[in-house]
Amino acid sequence: MQAHIGDQLVVPCPAALGGSVLVGLDGTGNSVPAVRWGAEEAAVRGLPLHLLHSWVSQPWPASCVPAEAERRGYGAEALGRAEAMVRDRHPGIAVTAEQVDEEAADALAERSGTATVLVLGSRGHERVSGFLLGSVSLRVLGRAECPVVTVREEESSVGPGPEVVVGVQETGAEGDAVLDYAFTTASAHRADLRAVRARAPRTDAAHALDTSEGAADEGELLSASVAPWREKFPDVEVIEQLVDGRAVPVLLAACSRAGLLVIGRRVRRAPMPLGPSVLAVLHHSRCPVAVVPRIA
Missing domain, CATH: 3.40.50.620 (HUPs)
Incomplete structure (x- = not known):
């Protein structure tokens, strides 16, 4: 399956993703706690970390969807920021990043078959401590073949705590x-x-x-x-x-x-x-x- 990081074409090897901690990110703020959580999980378990972004599933308002090149650029920047954050916090773990041209739910569900755990971000409630799950998260949760961890946007911890x-x-x-x-x-x-x-x-x-x-x-x-x-x-x-x-x-x-x-x-x-x-x-x-x- 083909994927793009910026203008570079990448053909990921499924075997290389086996046993990884897979993190789905959309480039918004709710992705940051999920990336931090996934990186910590990979570091503690000694597993590779794989970051995935779908440029066709970016959460733009219907009235102002940018051109394809801009959306690919946005995705590449989001992955770059996430990868830099991971390498800064956990320089010892193996990190790969992938931008795909398929729906995020489909890509994540497919790759969950070879992942150890999948981590997704979620918008938090303003007044009620809990989750607001988007359609992508719900579709992935219903199809994933591995455990899926949902992490709130305002979550500050990077692990299960005590x-x-x-x-x-x-x-x-x-x-x-x-x-x-x-x-x-x-x-x-x-x-x-x-x-x-x-x-x-x-x-x-x-x-x-x-x-x-x-x-x-x-x-x-x-x-x-x-x-x-x-x-x-x-x-x-x-x-x-x-x-x-x-x-x-x-x-x-x-x-x-x-x-x-x-x-x-x-x-x-x-x-x-x-x-x-x-x-x-x-x-x-x-x-x-x-x-x-x-x-x-």
Whole structure:
């Protein structure tokens, strides 16, 4: 697939992008935290960083779209600034930049198949701490084959901080990809991991006596889900948390100290690629969110 950096034609080698941290940037301010986050992730994990910009998907108002040459020039400048920032902060990591002449969502979704993680920027709310996701981000989130981290425009941190929160609603093989990513990230950044499971509250009298027994069963499911990963990552301090309530508010409430919230999404979901719970978490989360495709 052909790509352009300024006037230079580049034909990227897919094998060269394998295992990279992929960052999609549109050249606006909301790209800067995503680039910083992606660079830190690449540095901590010892991975290459690949910056991608689509000149055909630039966010110009419909009334004043520049000519193609100007848009290519704008893209080249945006990539140049991002690459310079990365090299200044992390001179030791391998960085590549690519400008494509295809839709950003298509290019990012395709390259996600060989990436370790994809990082996207998001405009933050003015008064509500959360995300405003554009159509590109939503389309990529629904199609990406690797975990996707969304980072707010006003985000100042460059990593998951002292604690990673992971939602543990699926047990067994269905939840493995989510836990794998959460534990790997916590270990790489030397962060604690809070494994949170929401339990539907018992409200009817017929089940009132079963509350403690049900809580024990749910607690055992949570512990059993986390146990193999505790063994695989003995360096990670794990806090198991079982909370009565619906999954979305439980997860959001658990993120008071977190620098990253990790959730899963079903693949091949129709007609909506992202379920309402995923969308609600993305919209209201106070910290960056990693959405991991569940392959089981």
